[in-house]
Each structure stands twice: as C-alpha cells, then as structure tokens.
C-alpha cells in the first residue's frame with residue numbers, strides 16, 4: 118500500500134468551516150438548491166472534459182461511451198442521494214484545492230455580504246462559487262469519489278466529510294472517469310428520497326442544463342437537456358428566462374430586461390443577455406468577477422468581464438454562444454478575433470436599443486435601472502465615442518426642476534429651454550445638497566433657467582465627453598462669467614456695465630487686500646441673494662473637479678465675484694475708506710469659499726475677523 122493510499126485527515130480552512138456551518142444552519146428554507154449546485158458542477162465538469170479533449174486528443178475515446186450525462190439516484194434504505202457524472206473528474210491535488218480549501222477570493226467577500234435574510238443569502242451562494250458545500254444543507258456526511266480523465270484507475274480519490282471542520286482523503290480504485298457524490302441525508306430528510314420529488318426539483322432548477330439528467334433507473338432525461346438559448350423564442354416565456362437568469366447568476370430577483378437574438382450571416386451566434394435589477398457587490402471593483410459567459414457551440418468556455426462587452430456595460434449578465442470560434446479558444450485569442458469584435462459590436466447595439474425601449478416604454482422600470490447602473494452607463498460617454506449619441510439619449514439627471522430625482526433626459530432639458538437659451542447649463546458639486554444650495558444657481562433660478570446638478574465622480578468626464586447635445590453646448594454655471602447669451606436683456610447689460618464702472622475703485626481695493634488669495638475680483642450678475650461667490654477661471658478645469666483632484670477645495674485661480682445688489686456690498690462701496698475694509702474683504706472671500714463647499718485656509722483668522730466686525734457693528738463704531 119502506497120503512502121497516499123492511507124486515509125489522511127485534513128482540517129478545513131477557517132472560512133470553509135464558517136460556510137459549512139452556514140449551509141447547515143441558515144439556508145435551510147431553500148434546501149432544494151443543493152441539487153441545483155451539484156448538477157451544475159457536474160455539467161461544468163462534462164463541458165470541461167469536452168474542451169480539454171481538443172488540446173489533449175489522447176483523452177478522446179479512452180472509454181466506450183454514450184452521450185455524457187448526469188445521473189441522480191437515491192437509496193431509501195441507506196438514506197442516500199447520489200449525483201454522478203462522467204465529466205473530467207479531479208486528481209487528488211485538485212480535490213484538495215477545489216473542495217478542501219475554498220481559498221477562493223470571493224469567499225470572505227461572501228461571508229461579509231451575508232445579510233441574514235435567507236432568501237438573499239441563498240442567492241449569494243451561486244454568485245460566490247461555494248456551491249459544492251450546499252450539499253451539507255441536507256447531508257450529514259458527503260462522500261465524493263472521483264477519477265481525473267487521463268489518470269489510471271488506481272489513482273482515483275475518495276473525499277469524505279461531515280462538514281464539521283475536517284475531511285479525509287484516501288486513494289481508491291475506480292473503473293471509469295468522472296465524479297460520484299453520495300449524500301448521507303440528515304434525519305428528517307427522508308422526503309427527498311422520492312423519485313417524484315427529485316424530478317420536480319430538477320425540472321424546477323435545472324431544466325436549462327444542457328446535459329441530460331436522469332433520475333433512478335429511467336434513462337430518459339428529466340430536463341429539456343438543451344441550452345435555453347438554442348430554443349426558439351416563441352417557445353419561451355418570461356418565467357423561463359427568469360429561471361435561467363437565476364441559475365446563471367444566483368440572483369433571485371427578476372432581471373429588468375433581457376434580449377435573446379439568434380443571428381446568422383457572416384458570423385453565426387446567439388445572444389442571451391440580461392439587465393439585472395440590482396447591482397452586484399463587485400460592480401465597482403477594478404475587475405468585477407462575473408460578466409458574460411462565452412460558449413462555443415453550446416459548450417461553456419470562459420467567463421468574461423472585459424472583452425465581450427465594454428466596461429460600461431459590465432452590469433450585463435448572460436451568454437454569448439458563437440459557432441465561429443474554436444473550442445480551445447483562450448482569452449488571448451479573443452483579443453484578436455474578428456468574430457468577437459463583430460459579436461461585441463452587435464451586442465452593444467442591441468443592448469443600447471433594449472435600454473432605449475425600456476426608457477421610452479417603461480420609464481418607471483428605467484428609473485430603477487438608472488438608480489442601479491446609471492453611473493456605470495455614463496462611462497460610455499467617454500469610453501465609446503461611436504455610441505456617444507445613443508448613450509447621451511439614455512442619460513438621466515437631477516436638475517433644479519426635478520425635485521431631487523434623477524429623471525431629466527437631455528431631450529427633456531432641451532424641450533424645457535427658455536426662449537433665446539442656447540446652452541445646457543450644469544453645476545458640478547460634491548453632493549446634491551451642496552449643489553442645490555449653491556449661490557451659482559441664484560440668477561438661473563431667478564430667470565427660471567433649468568440647471569443640471571451633477572454630483573457623480575464621473576460627471577465631469579461626461580460633460581467634457583459630451584461637450585454638446587443637439588448642437589447645444591454644455592456650460593458650467595460656476596466657471597467664467599455667467600453667460601446668458603441671448604437671454605440677457607438690454608437693461609441688464611446696461612446695469613452690468615454701470616456696476617462695473619461704479620465698482621471699479623472698490624474692486625481695485627479688494628483685489629489689493631486679497632492679493633495671493635483671489636486671482637481676480639469681479640462684479641457679477643450671477644447672484645441675487647448672496648453677497649459673493651467663488652468661480653473658476655474659464656480656462657481652468659471646473660473647480661469641483663479640481664477639488665476632487667487636489668483635495669484642497671479651490672481652483673488654482675479662484676475668482677471672487679461680488680453681487681452689486683447686495684446691501685453689504687453696496688455699503689462697502691459707499692464706505693471705501695473704512696479702516697476695516699481689509700477685514701471685510703477677507704470675510705467676504707472666506708464666506709464665499711465656505712458656501713462653495715471648500716475649506717478656508719485659516720479658520721481661526723476668519724472667526725476673529727468676523728468677531729471683530731460684529732463687535733464694531735454692535736458698538737456702533739463702524740462706518
């Protein structure tokens with residue numbers, strides 16, 4: 118007997134133990150999923166064998182075989198359910214790695230994501246690839262026997278565990294390749310030992326599995342045994358798609374929409390793509406795990422989140438099945454594949470069309486979509502210039518008229534423009550409440566001009582990427598002089614010119630006092646109620662962006678704008694010889710900085726200046 122043939126005992130990793138405990142104790146209300154998970158692993162194992170045979174032809178035909186299948190059986194007397202496949206199997210090292218450790222990256226994320234809500238938590242199992250352990254929901258002991266394709270009969274392995282912290286491994290003989298999993302059911306699970314019951318679970322959860330699944334001695338398949346996307350659309354109902362989506366993603370909420378298209382022509386391919394109704398936990402990680410699964414002639418090849426669809430559609434789930442790629446296609450080959458380029462372009466077009474139809478036909482649903490994925494879709498404006506127009510049409514914004522909701526499209530905005538208005542105005546701000554309170558909006562409010570309020574980190578790239586929509590230029594309200602174009606009437610222009618000359622002397626003095634702080638001081642028609650505000654030089658990046666980039670809060674060349682109609686400013690103009698004018702200048706500047714949401718340089722100096730001024734005012738001793 119070789120050393121390896123002896124039974125050895127191993128401890129599960131701590132996280133594995135936690136997951137096992139969870140399976141056994143918390144996910145019971147959805148216990149049938151154990152079968153879904155095991156069957157899905159078997160189906161993957163059969164697919165992997167088929168793929169491997171392309172690169173290792175010696176594996177082909179090593180046994181006389183019929184169509185690969187998944188067999189589910191049960192033994193009432195022994196209290197066991199068995200799931201067996203003739204897939205690729207596992208070597209000893211693979212068993213230790215795949216079944217023993219769960220050292221997978223998603224595991225701790227999985228544990229962190231648990232909510233305590235059983236339904237949701239069950240949904241997570243599929244997403245995080247801890248499916249095998251679902252066996253312990255119903256089993257008190259699981260025995261897995263497996264032989265890797267290509268290895269001799271005496272190198273099969275038996276893994277066994279009660280899921281309580283340890284598992285054992287021993288070498289065994291096994292005549293045929295593949296994997297057999299025997300579940301010794303817990304007390305009270307006898308109702309599962311029933312042909313009818315097992316069939317209905319399979320029908321319900323595994324109908325779409327492309328391999329035949331048999332139960333008991335009956336050799337006919339319980340499931341449809343054809344990949345769902347290969348079936349004609351006319352045969353499929355929403356419910357079928359939803360169930361398939363659930364299997365694919367582990368997400369128990371119905372998707373917001375799906376598209377199913379079989380395309381024949383220069384390239385033959387099928388798309389079955391879903392728009393989920395909520396964002397996955399890793400939507401914002403640099404390399405989101407799930408994406409679109411690539412199949413070649415129905416065989417699952419790889420999961421891809423970067424090549425098959427652009428990043429701004431990374432929330433889409435589903436499958437692409439191509440007839441034009443080799444089965445041993447790799448990620449590298451995908452890079453240069455014309456077929457993939459073609460399929461990707463067509464998928465993008467169809468997805469954008471699906472979203473447009475949803476936006477037009479089911480605005481409520483689209484609003485849900487936007488809440489979940491709008492910030493991702495926006496990236497398309499600068500990432501995919503070829504579809505910029507289409508994506509622009511799908512954008513939704515909060516505005517000064519939208520009551521806090523992101524529901525204004527650019528088309529809505531344009532149709533609500535005032536006579537003579539030729540620009541689309543926006544304000545970038547770190548948050549919506551900052552935006553809504555911004556002094557930069559005052560004149561726009563007074564003139565009833567709508568302003569888009571942008572608070573997403575990507576929004577700056579969106580406005581610079583777009584630059585214009587239907588010939589209307591996008592214009593920041595916090596940058597450069599306010600520009601009302603044709604909407605400024607003659608009287609206003611005249612008043613502005615008069616103010617400029619009436620305030621010239623004061624401006625010079627303020628500028629001198631604020632040297633090193635304000636790059637310029639100007640009179641503005643932008644304000645109606647605030648005395649002053651800070652704007653960015655027109656040549657600079659918008660200052661909210663500068664703030665994000667530098668973290669300091671102000672543009673490099675901050676301009677102080679003062680409101681000639683404000684009593685405080687009028688009074689300074691009248692009393693320019695006030696010995697406290699320097700203090701006034703600084704207080705005016707610092708409060709404008711504060712209302713912009715930025716930090717002031719010397720809060721202590723600001724407070725003492727302000728207090729001095731208050732004291733002098735209450736003394737009645739100030740000019």
Ligand SMILES: Nc1ncnc2c1ncn2[C@@H]1O[C@H](COP(=O)(O)OP(=O)(O)OP(=O)(O)O)[C@@H](O)[C@H]1O
Nearest residue numbers: 158159162206215216243245246247248249250296
């Ligand atoms: N029947 C089987 N035949 C061959 N390998 C298997 C079988 N069942 C499981 N495995 C191996 O064990 C690994 C772990 O399985 P598990 O179900 O826990 O996660 P997963 O299959 O990777 O993820 P998911 O559940 O999301 O499909 C699999 O990736 C596979 O390598």
